[in-house]
Amino acid sequence: MRKRVLPGFGLSLGYAVAYLGLVVLLPLAALAWKASGIGLEGLVRLLSAPRTLAALRLSVGGAVVAALVNVVIGLLVGWVLVRYRFPGRRLFDALVDLPFALPTAVAGIALTTLYAPNGWLGRWLEPLGIKVAYTPLGVFVAMVFVGFPFVVRTLQPVLSSLERDVEEAAESLGAQRWQTFFRVILPMLAPTLLTGFALALARAVGEYGSVIFIAGNIPMRSEIAPLLIVQKLEQFDYAGAAALGVAMLLLSFGLLVLVSLLQRWSQRWAERSA
Amino acid sequence: MKKSMLVWFAAASMLWSVIVSAADVSLLNVSYDPTRELYRQVNAAFAAQWKAQHGDSVNVRMSHGGSGKQARSVVEGLPADVVTLALAYDIDAIADRGLLAKDWQKKLPNNATPYTSTIVFLVRKGNPKGIKDWADLVRPGIQVVTPNPKSSGGARWNFLAAWGYALKQPGGSEATARAYVKELYKHVPVLDTGARGATNTFVQRGVGDVLIAWENEALLAKRQLGGDTFEIVVPSITIVAEPPVAVVDSNVDKHGTRAVAQAYVEFLYSPQGQEIAAKNFYRPRSADVAARYASQFPATHTFTLGELFGDWRQVQAKFFNDGAIFDQLGPGS
Numbered sequence: 001m002r003k004r005v006l007p008g009f010g011l012s013l014g015y016a017v018a019y020l021g022l023v024v025l026l027p028l029a030a031l032a033w034k035a036s037g038i039g040l041e042g043l044v045r046l047l048s049a050p051r052t053l054a055a056l057r058l059s060v061g062g063a064v065v066a067a068l069v070n071v072v073i074g075l076l077v078g079w080v081l082v083r084y085r086f087p088g089r090r091l092f093d094a095l096v097d098l099p100f101a102l103p104t105a106v107a108g109i110a111l112t113t114l115y116a117p118n119g120w121l122g123r124w125l126e127p128l129g130i131k132v133a134y135t136p137l138g139v140f141v142a143m144v145f146v147g148f149p150f151v152v153r154t155l156q157p158v159l160s161s162l163e164r165d166v167e168e169a170a171e172s173l174g175a176q177r178w179q180t181f182f183r184v185i186l187p188m189l190a191p192t193l194l195t196g197f198a199l200a201l202a203r204a205v206g207e208y209g210s211v212i213f214i215a216g217n218i219p220m221r222s223e224i225a226p227l228l229i230v231q232k233l234e235q236f237d238y239a240g241a242a243a244l245g246v247a248m249l250l251l252s253f254g255l256l257v258l259v260s261l262l263q264r265w266s267q268r269w270a271e272r273s274a
Numbered sequence: 275m276k277k278s279m280l281v282w283f284a285a286a287s288m289l290w291s292v293i294v295s296a297a298d299v300s301l302l303n304v305s306y307d308p309t310r311e312l313y314r315q316v317n318a319a320f321a322a323q324w325k326a327q328h329g330d331s332v333n334v335r336m337s338h339g340g341s342g343k344q345a346r347s348v349v350e351g352l353p354a355d356v357v358t359l360a361l362a363y364d365i366d367a368i369a370d371r372g373l374l375a376k377d378w379q380k381k382l383p384n385n386a387t388p389y390t391s392t393i394v395f396l397v398r399k400g401n402p403k404g405i406k407d408w409a410d411l412v413r414p415g416i417q418v419v420t421p422n423p424k425s426s427g428g429a430r431w432n433f434l435a436a437w438g439y440a441l442k443q444p445g446g447s448e449a450t451a452r453a454y455v456k457e458l459y460k461h462v463p464v465l466d467t468g469a470r471g472a473t474n475t476f477v478q479r480g481v482g483d484v485l486i487a488w489e490n491e492a493l494l495a496k497r498q499l500g501g502d503t504f505e506i507v508v509p510s511i512t513i514v515a516e517p518p519v520a521v522v523d524s525n526v527d528k529h530g531t532r533a534v535a536q537a538y539v540e541f542l543y544s545p546q547g548q549e550i551a552a553k554n555f556y557r558p559r560s561a562d563v564a565a566r567y568a569s570q571f572p573a574t575h576t577f578t579l580g581e582l583f584g585d586w587r588q589v590q591a592k593f594f595n596d597g598a599i600f601d602q603l604g605p606g607s
Contacts, residue, residue: 051601051604112479113478113479116478116479116480116481117479117480117481118479118480119479133479133481134463134464134475134481212467213471216463216464216465217422217464217465217466217467218462218463218464218465219465219601219604220604227425227467230425230467231422231424231425232596233342233343233346234340234342234343234424234425235424235590235594235595235596236346236349236367237596240596
């Protein structure tokens with residue numbers, strides 16, 4: 001039998017399971033246990049309340065749209081950074097990580113300062129009738145900001161390993177530019193784009209720190225789901241807060257499952273077109 | 275190499291023991307957000323007094339944050355000897371978990387509130403919108419900044435001040451109060467999660483025509499930003515906001531700090547403690563000190579929570595719990 005890099009299957013599996021259990025499953029179990037205090041009837045009432053639904057719609061809907069935007073812009077930025085050589089490229093490349101590195105509260109305050117009616121950008125947008133800070137649009141802007149690096153960073157290694165000769169082959173066989181892009185490049189990138197999408201989405205759905213400053217927090221309009229959880233905690237309603245947490249978790253989990261199904265399908269698509 | 279590490283370790287532990295023996299007693303005061311400046315001065319003055327009387331040094335450590343969050347931390351095990359929070363409901367919540375006696379508010383004078391504040395308006399320089407009283411806040415085109423009562427203690431005082439104003443008008447009733455407050459919150463473009471956040475939105479972001487705020491917060495903002503950017507408007511009638519203090523029984527018994535913790539909260543009522551409170555823009559209970567700071571605190575008609583609403587448990591259930599009046603008045607109800 002070939003020697004494995006890590007010692008012993010049993011030992012490494014045991015370690016992996018114990019670690020996962022301690023770091024991931026235990027807190028989740030505690031959450032579910034706390035949530036069970038609310039009862040089925042309470043859960044249904046909580047989740048069917050118009051205010052809960054509106055907050056979930058903003059958090060999940062905003063995150064989906066933000067992740068989609070990030071996929072498009074992220075692909076463009078990743079492509080430029082990998083394919084082209086230009087002065088300042090490394091600096092731009094480093095800038096991509098900034099939303100990772102910035103404490104979320106700092107990001108939120110910076111965005112709010114920028115987009116507030118008296119901010120650098122806000123003061124020009126306001127006369128045009130575009131309000132960003134304290135509206136759902138602001139929530140979306142913050143979500144785009146925090147999710148952006150995920151798409152670029154997942155895409156970059158795949159983009160740089162992409163063989164240029166495939167494109168040349170397509171071209172020499174008479175493909176138009178758009179055909180090369182949509183029929184050759186995109187299928188190869190699709191699984192990675194979906195991973196980036198999923199990561200950006202997961203980050204944005206639960207984002208509190210950076211969103212809370214720019215969201216107006218007006219019920220039914222600009223109130224995000226994590227804020228509802230915080231409000232429940234303020235009332236010492238631990239069960240309600242945990243139940244809402246579990247609901248968000250399940251929703252995100254469902255979305256991630258959907259993404260991974262799409263991913264499998266896109267892999268087959270890539271294999272077929274290859 | 276090893277030896278030098280050992281030496282360092284020995285030196286460090288010696289230094290540590292010196293520090294520990296020098297600070298004979300250590301107290302933890304868990305407080306809310308705008309009291310940072312106040313307690314920095316209180317702690318220094320109290321430590322000096324305790325040292326003079328007992329010869330021991332007291333080191334009072336502070337923890338600041340939103341009042342509700344702070345109460346939750348204490349419930350979940352933050353070893354607070356003393357809590358000084360924004361409203362009694364948060365200390366009630368700690369009492370509910372058995373960390374202190376349910377009748378904690380009777381153990382100190384004045385509802386266990388050594389200093390009070392009130393709710394006032396902060397408007398932009400020159401008061402361009404001519405805001406004088408609560409009625410002006412619901413005029414068309416006026417934007418009001420106040421935090422969310424669901425997540426902020428200060429915002430609950432704001433809400434109750436507005437409600438009380440409407441109730442006290444000629445012909446005022448529950449129904450007119452409800453209508454007024456509903457209209458008021460329609461004029462709010464941003465519901466920040468905390469009082470400091472709302473102050474920032476109004477002051478730094480330039481949002482809104484008027485900020486409803488703690489008087490101490492408004493005076494502090496005015497002092498820090500210079501008097502020529504904002505003005506304070508005291509409405510015709512407002513609430514006496516009572517941020518209470520308490521000794522956390524089960525924690526002081528565990529730490530053996532009951533005597534010093536008790537002396538600490540009583541110090542807040544002493545002439546010196548009252549003076550410090552007044553300097554930090556809290557209205558002192560002592561008539562003596564209040565008289566000397568009268569110019570800072572304009573007289574106005576006030577009502578207390580007890581007079582109009584009962585206790586905080588009732589208020590919380592009636593107005594702020596899920597599905598209660600605040601939720602009913604909001605959009606989406």
